[in-house]
Every structure is written in C-alpha cells, then in structure tokens.
Amino acid sequence: MSSIESFISNFTTAVDFQDAVEIKAGTRLADLAEWDSLAALGVIVMFDMEYGVTITGNDLKDCSAIQDVFDLIAKKKG
Template identity: 35%
Template sequence: MDIEKFIVEFADQYDEIETDGFGPDTKFKENEEWSSMTALSVIAMVDDSYSVRLTGDDVRKSSTIQEVYDIVASRINS
C-alpha cells in the first residue's frame, strides 16, 4: 500500500477542492469541504480500493490522513 496513492484517492473524495495541498499530516476535518457525505465517500473508497472495512468511529478518531492510512494498512496486513 502506497501513502501517496492513498492521499490522492482520499483527496478525490472532496468535490470542489484542489488536491495538491493534501499530505500525510493534513487535518482533513478542518477543511471547509469536509462533511458527513465526504466521510461516507472515504469509507466507500477504502472498501472499494483496499477491501478494508473502515467505520465511522475510525474516521471520528482520526485527525490526519496518515492516521486513516495507518488504520487501513494495519487491517490489510492482519
């Protein structure tokens, strides 16, 4: 699993925002475009792309893209 690819896929869940500014330390919930719909899109993207079940609780407990990535990576490797 590649963090850079994950960041691009994560950023693509935002409708009207440039994805250039996203990185591992991006606090994704601080973005004005973040919404419950974006959260559901991220959960669906993780399921489709990585066959990993990410929960709403996982997203709520995470602050950065890196934290979400770490959860997904740990479930792929388990």
C-alpha cells in the same frame, strides 16, 4: 503495499473537493473545509473498493490527520 501518495490521490477523489486543496500526510482533517458527512461516506466506499477494508464512521472520527486515515488500512488488515 499501498503508498501514502496513491492513498492521498484516492482520498482526494473520494472527498470530491470543490476547491483544489494540497493534502499531505500531516494535514489535519479538521482543517479541510469539505471534510463532512458526505466526504466520510465517499472515503468509506473508497476503503472498501480500493483496499478491501471496511471502516466505520467511528474509525474516521478517531482520526485527526490524513496519516491516521491511511494507517487504518494496515490496522484493519492486520
């Protein structure tokens, strides 16, 4: 089972933030300046490579907080 801590680490790497940001489970995606289409692609690759899960652009659009993105793992695997 994946922990949210390791997920946040993977997420941070995938988004490739220029400026360090503190991310928690409750952080809203809309509050991240660098949450853009490029970041979404990085996160889709990360889901595939790290968790063996395919997510779509719409899956990400439906997420508001980091916790929602993390929950996609269980939702898609379930």
